[in-house]
Amino acid sequence: MPGDPKDNGDAHEGLDYVKQVRENTRRYVEEMRLENERLSLLVSSLESERLLLENRLIAIQSELDLQISERAKLLERIEEVEGERQHWARDAADIEEQNNNLANLYVATYGLHGTLNRGEVIDVIKEIIANLIGSEEMAVFELDSERKSLELLASQGVDPARYRSLPEGPGVIWQAVHEGTCYIAGHCDWDVAPLDHESSLTACIPLKLDGRVTGAITLFRLLGHKHGLQPLDFELFDLLGSQAGVALHCTRLRNPAPSPPDAVLE
Amino acid sequence: MGSSNEQKTILVVDDSRVALMTVEMILRRAGRYELLLARDGLEAVELATTETPDLILMDVVMPRMTGVEACRQLRCQDHTRDIPIILVTTRGEASSVELGYESGCNDYVTKPINSMELLGKVEDLIG
Numbered sequence: 001m002p003g004d005p006k007d008n009g010d011a012h013e014g015l016d017y018v019k020q021v022r023e024n025t026r027r028y029v030e031e032m033r034l035e036n037e038r039l040s041l042l043v044s045s046l047e048s049e050r051l052l053l054e055n056r057l058i059a060i061q062s063e064l065d066l067q068i069s070e071r072a073k074l075l076e077r078i079e080e081v082e083g084e085r086q087h088w089a090r091d092a093a094d095i096e097e098q099n100n101n102l103a104n105l106y107v108a109t110y111g112l113h114g115t116l117n118r119g120e121v122i123d124v125i126k127e128i129i130a131n132l133i134g135s136e137e138m139a140v141f142e143l144d145s146e147r148k149s150l151e152l153l154a155s156q157g158v159d160p161a162r163y164r165s166l167p168e169g170p171g172v173i174w175q176a177v178h179e180g181t182c183y184i185a186g187h188c189d190w191d192v193a194p195l196d197h198e199s200s201l202t203a204c205i206p207l208k209l210d211g212r213v214t215g216a217i218t219l220f221r222l223l224g225h226k227h228g229l230q231p232l233d234f235e236l237f238d239l240l241g242s243q244a245g246v247a248l249h250c251t252r253l254r255n256p257a258p259s260p261p262d263a264v265l266e
Numbered sequence: 267m268g269s270s271n272e273q274k275t276i277l278v279v280d281d282s283r284v285a286l287m288t289v290e291m292i293l294r295r296a297g298r299y300e301l302l303l304a305r306d307g308l309e310a311v312e313l314a315t316t317e318t319p320d321l322i323l324m325d326v327v328m329p330r331m332t333g334v335e336a337c338r339q340l341r342c343q344d345h346t347r348d349i350p351i352i353l354v355t356t357r358g359e360a361s362s363v364e365l366g367y368e369s370g371c372n373d374y375v376t377k378p379i380n381s382m383e384l385l386g387k388v389e390d391l392i393g
Contacts, residue, residue, distance in 0.1 A: 093382070096381065096382060099295070100292070100380075100381040100382075103288070103291045103292070103295070103381075104288060106291075107284055107287045107288050107291065108284070110287065111283060111284045111287065123283075124283065124284060127282040127283065127284035127285065128284055130282070130356055130377070131282055131284050131285040131288060131356070131377050131378060131379075132284065132288065132378055133378065134356070134377065134378045136356060223356055223358060223376070223377075224358055224359060225358030225359075225376050226358075226378070
């Protein structure tokens, strides 16, 4: 019944319970609200950081791409410079070789025309062949037009008796003398076979004076360590052909008396 | 011997005027060597004793005293014993090369001379 104290007690309990529940719920909601706020702030912060990192990553990637591009350009440039360096090194080596060849030609010319002594000129011819070309087997001949023979003036490394006098005849030496052209083994397609005493001939150089052949220089075997003739050797052959004859002729101007035919200089 | 900052002195020995002039031109073109010249082994020993060059370039086959004999003699003398010697010669056979090294030479160059090879060996020994 209304106003019953027992009912009032129950109602108070119920009310307290509801109040309690309401309070708890209110507290819970508040906690949740605070938690949400906290999480929202955290999300916001993480989002900002993510954006920052993303931007940094983009920047680093861009920098990396630039560096990769720079590196590729540098490698390309290094290759270009290395190619240029090798090109200049080859040019420098070529120029040095040309300078060296010119120096050798100068030395040969200076030596031939630096004396009017016949013996010394012949020594120079032998020294040019030994030191600049590379052969120690040679013979120097003078053409005797009357006897139609090549008379030995000097020799080295070959039997002088075998070459003392070469009468006009077949063979590459006389072919060279007749034609006034240098014979070089392996470089001439003459239709002439070397004779026995010409079997080891490397070159026969006609000596000329005013276009006339006055003698010849013959080179036989090259030094063992010399592997074939070089471009300079051909130039030295030309020089000997044109200058040695003149030099020998000039020694006669100084000493008009002809050398005895037996005075072969070794 | 000269210091590393001064020009080095090289004694060139050869009885051939052509060979002497050739080596002289190669070394003078390098622009950093002073040269002494001798015409045989005996003269080479005398000059090396009085002048004490930094290096000797020496032919082998020479009158009065060969390059090999001169090399041996120089190696026996106190103040020439350590002078580097390069033998420059037409003798390129293995036996000749071996004989040269046995006499005490430091290196060996065959003729006809390659200027780059010669300068390289000179620089290796004395800079």
